[in-house]
Amino acid sequence: MTDALGASPLSRRGFLKAAVVLPAAGVLAACSADVGPPATDAPDTGSGSPSPAAIEDQLNVYNWAAYLNPATLKAFTKAYDVETTIDFYASNEELIAKLQGGAAGYDLVAPTGYAVQIMADEGLLYELDHARIPNMSNVDPRFLGLPFDPENRYSMPKDWGTTGFGYLQDFVEEEMTTWEDFFSLAEKYSGKYTVLDSSPEVIGAGLKRHGYSYNTTNPDEVDEAVADLVAIKPHIAAITSSEYRQMMSRGDAWVALGWNGDFFYVLEDQPSVRYVIPEEGTEYWVDTWSVPATAEHPIAAMEFINWVLTPENQGRETNYTYYASAVTGAQEHTDPAIASDPSIYPDPTVIDKLEANDGNPEALDLRSEGWTRFKSA
């Protein structure tokens, strides 16, 4: 298990337009339980631990849409008397491109592991002061010191999840359990498929179907994966990372390649939705909280990171995002239905088959080239 998680993490969840779609009311109700006065959550460790008064009065967040519980942000705002703003991006690559392009004014971002590695190498990230983040001790050690950031100098784990597919059992007759099922049933359910608009995940699905690594640098293996994808392309209704939840909720899409937590948003309208971690194995990713090098309010950002790394606040986050927390004990503060769901907290034997994006530029180039071939097929 440690080996699998040690591989080096990965890609996200993300809903650009979905920001307007509020999660089920029942979920919100579940969230409200733990909105405690936050400043007291963090055990004050004394040495170098800053008081709330010592942080800046502003915090500008740049995040995936629907990926931070508004209640969490509101509670932080109240406790520390800071102003907060929030902007959204739709992919790690977009975040990297924006920061690399000189976008300034953001204090807190949520890149996936491999993106942390790329940005740290580029000098785009601020070096965290661990003395300001004593709650790092709450994090499950499995999620610390991962290869993308071996000493956690630039990032703290936010949550983690998997990339697989979801389908509506009301419409799909077969029981789907593998990538093989995903590919072979596309023709039968033509026009009811969607895939993410993101090359690692989609090409990775083709790679995993054949038992290859997500991070392969072998062009023949990528070619094979792309050929499989080109073959099912006529049956794909949309290539989108932001619309598939709504399409599934309306019953316009029946099978969607996506991130595990996203399918919970479909549950309310389509109770028969089922998320599959394909048996051949798939990708897992760890998303993080990081601070851009250009941050104007890094102290506030680190204070937020510390504050959010408590089991209570993590439980509230999972209730909202449906993604598993990396903090020990967070499950006890999570809605039991969510905490016990194997698609959010998979069985350890399943975790062993997961692999993370290692951020290798060579692999990314190969996939990008294949991605263009898929899109132009």
Place this chain on the structure above:
Amino acid sequence: MRARRARGPRSAVAEPGWLIAPAWLYHTVLLAAPLVIVVAYAFADREGFFTITFGLYTENLERLWDPVYLRIYRDTFIAAGVGTVGCLLIGYPFAYWLGTRVHRHRTLLLLLVIVPFWTSILIRTYAWALLLRPRGPLYGVLHGLGLIDGPLNLLGSSRAVLIGLVYDYLPLMVFPLYVSIERLDRRVVEAARDLGGNRWSAFRRTTLPLTMPGLITGCLLVFIPMTGEYVVPTFLGGGKGRWFGPIVADQFLEALNYPFGAAMSLVLVVALLLVIAGYLKVMGSRAGELEAVL
């Protein structure tokens, strides 16, 4: 300034040349400079993600000779061409009617053409995505009329993209057409009829040639931005068609390959310049008139 002005009306005739400087500056800094950057990147070499070496590397441009990429250009041009013809087929009769038959409510009608244009293209396009849903409002109407049985299979197809393109770009076609049709000297058309031409030949030999500058301007105004269109193929086409815009965006945001994205853009710019040069050549002596409308 005041002293100079006092010299009399002469200074108004012979303006000092430096007064044009702001316009030149604008063109150099805001128009030429970004293009120079695109050219520089197109010929640059890349290592890792962001280690760019500028020079005269041609690998990016050579890579474009792959049929995969040539097909993207071809299909984008064909689709933009079809979209342009679609705009023309709707825009010309409308502009003609507006310019020749409507007198009382002309301003109001022109305004109605512009109003949607004030709204963001993103919102207008998203509105179409809602209309065209498999069980959306359009389905409701067609189903109610008994014209279709199953759900509407438009969204995510090239037909949906065409509908969106024609809708979004129609005003850009109507305006130049309207201007040249409205300016048309009706006596020339009457003379053609008097001299024995039937309606069709009078139109073909007088109205059409005389409104050609507006027609060509409209086609260029519509065709060129269509080739770079991003929003419509993404929202209405399901992001899966062979469209230049989304694929070049992928090179920057997904592949993090700026040089290759720049090379793709550069080739499109050159191809469009060729198209425009071709138009101007075909127009030949009409170049002057065209300029007048542009």
